[in-house]
Amino acid sequence: MWATQKRKRVMTSTAKPLTSEDDDASLIEIDDAEATPEDVGSPENGAHSEFESDSGMGVSMAIRTRRTIRRWTDRPVAPEVVKELLECALWAPSACNMQLWDFVVITDKATRDALAPAVPHADKAQVCIFICYNTRFSQGSYANIQSASAAVMNMLLRAHSLGLGGFWQATITDRLLLREILRLPRDVEVLSTTLFGYPAESPGAPARRDPSHLVHWEKYDLTRKPVLPSAWRPTNWTLAQVADYHQARIRAGPRYNKPVASEYRAVRGYLGHALRRAGVNASGKVVVDLLPCTGLYLEAMSNEVPEASFQFVELGRQVAEFVQRRLPRPATFHQYAMTATGGASSDIADASSDAATLVFRLENLPTAERRRLLAEARRILKPGGTLVVVHTNVRSYFEVFRAIRWLIGRRDVQYALHTDPSLGPFEALSNDEVSDLLVESGFRIEHRHGAFPLPPPDEAKHRVRALPRAVAPLAGPLGRLYELTAPLHRFLRPFARVRFITAVK
Ligand SMILES: Cc1cc2nc3c(=O)[nH]c(=O)nc-3n(C[C@H](O)[C@H](O)[C@H](O)COP(=O)(O)O)c2cc1C
Structure with a gap:
């Protein structure tokens, strides 16, 4: 001793x-x-x-x-x-x-x-x-x-x-x-x-959940707690539960909420391009990001189109504060206030915004809430205003990887997908489904685009890592396949994992 x-x-x-x-x-x-x-x-x-x-x-x-x-x-x-x-x-x-x-x-x-x-x-x-x-x-x-x-x-x-x-x-x-x-x-x-x-940093204390949300006295009390479903399909979730999960997600900090670099570049590039095309790169123009959650792409847009004034609609204050902390310039937060019947709306005035964005968030919501959110987007946009939607395509390799993970027993909600788009409940959507929803909500589709009909090298590495060791050597060839087939990608856009839609009110 x-x-x-x-x-x-x-x-x-x-x-x-x-x-x-x-x-x-x-x-x-x-x-x-x-x-x-x-x-x-x-x-x-x-x-x-x-x-x-x-x-x-x-x-x-x-x-x-x-x-x-x-x-x-x-x-x-x-x-x-x-x-x-x-x-x-x-x-x-x-x-x-x-x-x-x-x-x-x-x-x-x-x-x-x-x-x-x-x-x-x-x-x-x-x-x-x-x-x-x-x-x-x-x-x-x-x-x-x-x-x-x-x-x-x-x-x-x-x-x-x-x-x-x-x-x-x-x-x-x-x-x-x-x-x-x-x-x-x-x-x-x-x-x-x-x-x-010996520490070379002294990080602040990440927030802890409110004990009243998670402590059950004497018995598991389903009536009083916002207990989260352990199912990934958004139909099993209420908007209040989605809000609670989003709060849990951002508590770990931005480190866990990063997509692979290729995805980030593609989404940021399209958003910047679409917003400039919509003419909002001028002072006085108002862009509203709907449910930015981690705020990653709101931050990107604020840098891409610095002339515009950004606002955002979020489900909870903690998430809003998290978003605000990462932005290069302040953006006004509007609470997406839930009603008893599950609907929600913000306090943004009718027809007051020039553009709105909705990035990987429709996939998180139960079907009825998708419609409500699009109705909210339409309400706040000026006539002729632009809505940019980015979503994960169900008719893409995304679904193949999800099925493989499911088959090998990786059915957890949290890590079902890659980090930023995979906040709890998440269901990839088809191009037609999203287009139909937009048209039914009173939008005219102006432009469609797609990226990644095959996984790019960084994503291939990431996805293969989540599979059994035996397939690890596939990451290299899969990434190379993406590069070799690059000239064909524009013909394969309907099957691209990330789909972009610009719609007009
Ligand atoms: C079982 C377990 C596994 C963890 N794994 C990781 C990890 O792989 N990477 C990481 O950055 N942090 C990891 N963490 C650290 C948590 O992110 C961290 O504990 C949490 O954010 C709370 O921060 P605090 O420990 O400073 O209070 C892990 C923590 C636990 C308990």
Whole structure:
């Protein structure tokens, strides 16, 4: 045990002490002697390690101030500190106290560099700790996952109290490579990846949900909670549930709400082009983005057509604030206020806007709400005003990939598709369906366009990654096929994954 070894005091963090009682709160004591990983002993009788009192951070404070850290300084983490994290992990509860976990600790720079293609950020963190479990133990009851999670949490909190920043990362981009580098035996699986180092960032606290939305007392109370359906078809969702899900989605921040670069370029390009064609690139012109959600494309449009004045209609205040924070210039938010019968409208005056945009949002809505939203678009547009709709085409490879994912058991709502268009409920629509909806809502179709009859190279890589490992080598040829067939793409537009429609009131 390290407690018996000689110690010296060192700074663990440049961060301010978190308690007022102890000026030396950022100091811990570490061993003078060179320690090796083998020195990690099993804790005896719950004895406290010598680190226990050093930071002075209470449990409640540690829980509330811990943040996920994804950028670290080059400062190495002393072996004693790493061992302290591991010892705290061992003190976590485990099913039947069997502690059937293994910890693979990687600190060597060359190994971390080699790991980076399999585990993002592994090369940047000073320490990577993988908790592994024998696949034959306690899988049925998820006790393996629960035990490993408890160990992770102990490490994250302890790391934070020592001035380190931890990152619990579910993303593993190449499990095979990871297994190879860790030399995992055949029946051992990595259950969690945590990365540690001294923080080079101090992110703010991402919002937490209101407990009144998610805590049920004494019984699961379906009548009072906006419980979200676990089904991806929007027909199963109400507008209030869509609003709640959109709020959950933006809580993770813009990092999770990015499409692949090719899609972003294509959509941004079309929106800019269509808005300029509609003549709104002049001061005094008003463009309303309907349900921007992450605000990604509203931000893009504000940059593409800086002369226009942008406004937006959203379902909830938290989402609106998120959108506003990313915009280059302020845009007025209008609440899309829901009525008891499920309809909604905003306070924008009739016939007051020159253009409106609706980007990957019809797919999120139940059919009746699609009509209501288009009616709202028509109401706020001036006669001759332009509506630009971007949607995912059901008659495209999109549906093929969705079907494959469905067949292999990847039926989760959240990750059904790529991030920005896939906010919860999502149903790709046919060109005819959208055109009919527009015509029925009183619009005249002026222009149609399509992009990506085949997945471009970056999307091919992304989509194949979500499939079983055996098909991973297909990403390259699929991307090349897109490039080789480029001259034919204009003939294949009806089957393009992303469809664009410009309609006029
Ligand atoms: C099981 C689990 C897996 C996670 N995986 C990732 C990940 O792959 N990438 C990432 O950037 N963040 C990941 N996170 C971090 C979360 O995004 C983060 O905890 C959340 O945004 C709340 O922020 P906070 O930890 O600073 O409070 C993961 C968190 C957990 C608990």
